[in-house]
Amino acid sequence: MSDASYRDAIFSTPLDRVARFSFDEQVVACFPDMIRRSVPGYGQILGMLGLIARRHLRHGARVYDLGCSLGAGGLSLAGQLPPEAFRYVGVDLSPAMVTRARETLDTECPDHAIQVMEGDIRTLDYEPAGMIVLNFTLQFLPPADREAVMGRLFAALEPGGVLVLSEKIRAEDEEENAWLVERYHDFKRANGYSDMEISQKRTALENVLVPDTLAEHHARLGRSGFSRAHTWFQLLNFASLVAFKDEAFKDADPSAPRED
Numbered sequence: 001m002s003d004a005s006y007r008d009a010i011f012s013t014p015l016d017r018v019a020r021f022s023f024d025e026q027v028v029a030c031f032p033d034m035i036r037r038s039v040p041g042y043g044q045i046l047g048m049l050g051l052i053a054r055r056h057l058r059h060g061a062r063v064y065d066l067g068c069s070l071g072a073g074g075l076s077l078a079g080q081l082p083p084e085a086f087r088y089v090g091v092d093l094s095p096a097m098v099t100r101a102r103e104t105l106d107t108e109c110p111d112h113a114i115q116v117m118e119g120d121i122r123t124l125d126y127e128p129a130g131m132i133v134l135n136f137t138l139q140f141l142p143p144a145d146r147e148a149v150m151g152r153l154f155a156a157l158e159p160g161g162v163l164v165l166s167e168k169i170r171a172e173d174e175e176e177n178a179w180l181v182e183r184y185h186d187f188k189r190a191n192g193y194s195d196m197e198i199s200q201k202r203t204a205l206e207n208v209l210v211p212d213t214l215a216e217h218h219a220r221l222g223r224s225g226f227s228r229a230h231t232w233f234q235l236l237n238f239a240s241l242v243a244f245k246d247e248a249f250k251d252a253d254p255s256a257p258r259e260d
């Protein structure tokens, strides 16, 4: 497969019937452009992964990137941390994503320990991990499946481990939510999407991407066992949280990767 990446024009022509959004070959071919133009703060969140890992990741521990798509999380971490600092395991349900992620990571970071697996994060047999990244992935699971996954991730995290959870969110207050969604559509317009593209994609994502509120995320993290969670980033209706297992927060050493 070619490693070319195209401009996202998937919803740019009128469709008689808008199909449910899926991570197929067509989406994979334009995914870097699509996600950059559609997710406020995407680049900044990826750029912070290395800083969060430096502060919270046990040296040499496994890092899961769940719903890794093209492996952008792995690329960012490998760009910021030396090869011995972590072992990256990217997991994605879409075979087309996995193939491309493997090609990219093998080429771009040959010295790092990198694995990319095709799998469903709801049923994966997790090995112990020091850091788990869910960058805009939980939102695509059926809501009824989310809590069980979170419980399994908590169980897989080593004591002192950290979870990074980035999501499109819904504001509890209806007026606030409407304002955020309207400004989000302005953001997409400013990034070159037409009204028709915005509206057709919105239809395609109905019942596929189902956002929770920040309160729902915090409550679920608490019920899953996380002793502490913070919302560290929000731009419009997109946010990122960190959650800690046991002593991660108080043990964090500001000067170096943890060695325990």
Ligand SMILES: Nc1ncnc2c1ncn2[C@@H]1O[C@H](C[S@+](CC[C@H]([NH3+])C(=O)[O-])CC(=O)[O-])[C@@H](O)[C@H]1O
Pocket (backbone or CB within 6 Å): 023, 035, 066, 067, 068, 069, 070, 071, 072, 073, 091, 092, 093, 094, 097, 119, 120, 121, 122, 134, 135, 136, 137, 140, 141
């Ligand atoms: N059950 C599942 N199991 C595994 N993967 C899944 C599942 N359901 C969906 N996916 C995968 O989750 C990814 C979500 S995209 C993540 C971006 C990436 N994290 C990034 O930082 O570039 C977010 C977006 O497109 O908004 C897709 O690749 C799906 O195939």
Ligand SMILES: O=C(O)C(=O)Cc1ccccc1
Pocket (backbone or CB within 6 Å): 034, 035, 038, 039, 168, 201, 202, 205, 209
């Ligand atoms: O484009 C949207 O409307 C979104 O909510 C973000 C997004 C980005 C990439 C794939 C699916 C949804």
